[in-house]
C-alpha cells in the first residue's frame with residue numbers, strides 16, 4: 001500500500017469527514033497539520049499540491065486529491081475491504097452521492113460558510129435572519145432524510161454520514177438542534193458519536209471548532 005498523507009486542521013469539518021473515513025477503513029496515514037487561520041493553504045508549497053487551496057487534501061503516492069467528498073469516495077473505492085461505506089449498487093450509490101452533494105452545495109456553502117465567512121472575514125457578529133432560516137431548512141431536510149432510517153443514506157453507515165455529521169454539528173453551534181422537533185437528527189448524532197473511532201478522528205476537533213466559534217459573540221438579526 002502506498003503512503004498516504006492527509007493535510008488538514010482538525011477544527012475543519014471536511015477534514016474530520018476524511019479522518020472518519022480513514023479511521024473506519026483502518027488505513028494508516030501521516031497527518032500534516034495546516035494552519036488555515038495563518039493562511040498556510042496559500043503558501044506556494046501548498047498551492048503546488050492544491051491550487052484550490054483547501055483542506056482536506058490527500059496525497060497518495062505523489063497524487064493529490066482534494067475535496068473531502070472526493071477523498072472519501074476514493075479511499076473506500078481503492079482501499080475498502082467492502083463497498084458498504086460507498087456502495088457499488090448504482091441506486092444506493094446515487095442516494096449517497098445526493099447526500100454528499102447536499103452537504104457540499106447546501107449545508108457547507110449555504111449553511112456554514114454563509115455564517116462563518118462574514119464572521120471570520122469582517123468580524124460581523126450580527127448574522128442576518130435569512131442565514132438562520134437557511135439552517136432551519138437544512139435541519140428540516142436532514143430530519144426527513146432520517147425518517148425511518150438509522151443513517152443519512154438509508155440503513156447502513158456510509159461516507160455521507162461522515163460528511164454530514166461534521167457540518168451539522170458545526171451548524172448546531174449557531175442554531176441549537178431542538179431534540180423534540182429534530183428527534184431523528186438528535187438520535188443520529190448520538191449514534192455516530194458512539195462509533196468506536198469517532199472520538200479520536202472527530203471528537204476533539206469538533207470541540208476545538210466549538211471553542212473557536214463561541215469566541216465570536218454572535219446574534220441573529222430579527
Ligand SMILES: N[C@@H](CCC(=O)N[C@@H](CS)C(=O)NCC(=O)O)C(=O)O
Pocket residue numbers: 012013014036041042052053054055056066067068069104108
Ligand atoms: N467542499 C470542500 C470544502 C473545503 C474547505 O473549504 N476547507 C476550508 C476549511 S473548512 C479551507 O481549506 N479553507 C482555507 C482556504 O480556502 O484557503 C471539502 O469538502 O473539502
